[in-house]
Amino acid sequence: MTKELEHSFVAQLEENQNIVHKICRLYTNDSDSHNDLFQEITIQLWRAFPKFRGDSKFSTWMYRVALNTAITLYRKSKRSVKTQDYEGVSFKISAEAYDDTIEEQLKLMYKAVKKLNDIDKALVFLYLEDKSYREISETLGISEVNARVKMNRIKEKLRKILNP
Structure with a gap:
């Protein structure tokens, strides 16, 4: 090269x-x-x-x-x-x-996200990076509609994990 x-x-x-x-x-x-x-x-x-x-x-x-x-x-x-x-x-x-010394809330969020499956983790990561659903769908190879539906379901999962 x-x-x-x-x-x-x-x-x-x-x-x-x-x-x-x-x-x-x-x-x-x-x-x-x-x-x-x-x-x-x-x-x-x-x-x-x-x-x-x-x-x-x-x-x-x-x-x-x-x-x-x-x-x-x-x-x-x-x-x-x-x-x-x-x-x-x-x-x-x-x-x-x-810097590994992150605020307590961020640590809790990472802990909750780690409980998700691999694809859901990736989707949350891209969402938190302020990627559009179009960019998320292109990156993960899923439809834009599927990305939106999955993200709504993931938000609910995270709410349950963080607030049992």
Whole structure:
């Protein structure tokens, strides 16, 4: 791959890395697993980057790859994320500080969201990221109507979890 392609990838990843951190937070319980999943998602993004055609925004494409990677690894390993080395490539990404000391309400919300199934988690994540139902449907590969119906059902599930 060309240096230009590599620079473009690193710039896009640095600009959108919070997306990956948030997904990692949803699908992991500790910092080591978080870091392992972040690394695995980065590898999958790098592998898929040459095929990115720009039909959607980079962030939408990144959500799709990152969520698919997290869901696939979560299902395969039941929270034990395995990483793989990708020889010949080393990215120097200036990591933003990721603060784990989040307000109590946010912790409770994450705890409740973790009780949802994988697809519901992804839908909530995209919804909380202020994505439109059109963007959510494109990212998850479901219809816009289905995304709206699922989100209404998920809101009710979360209300029951948070207020038993």
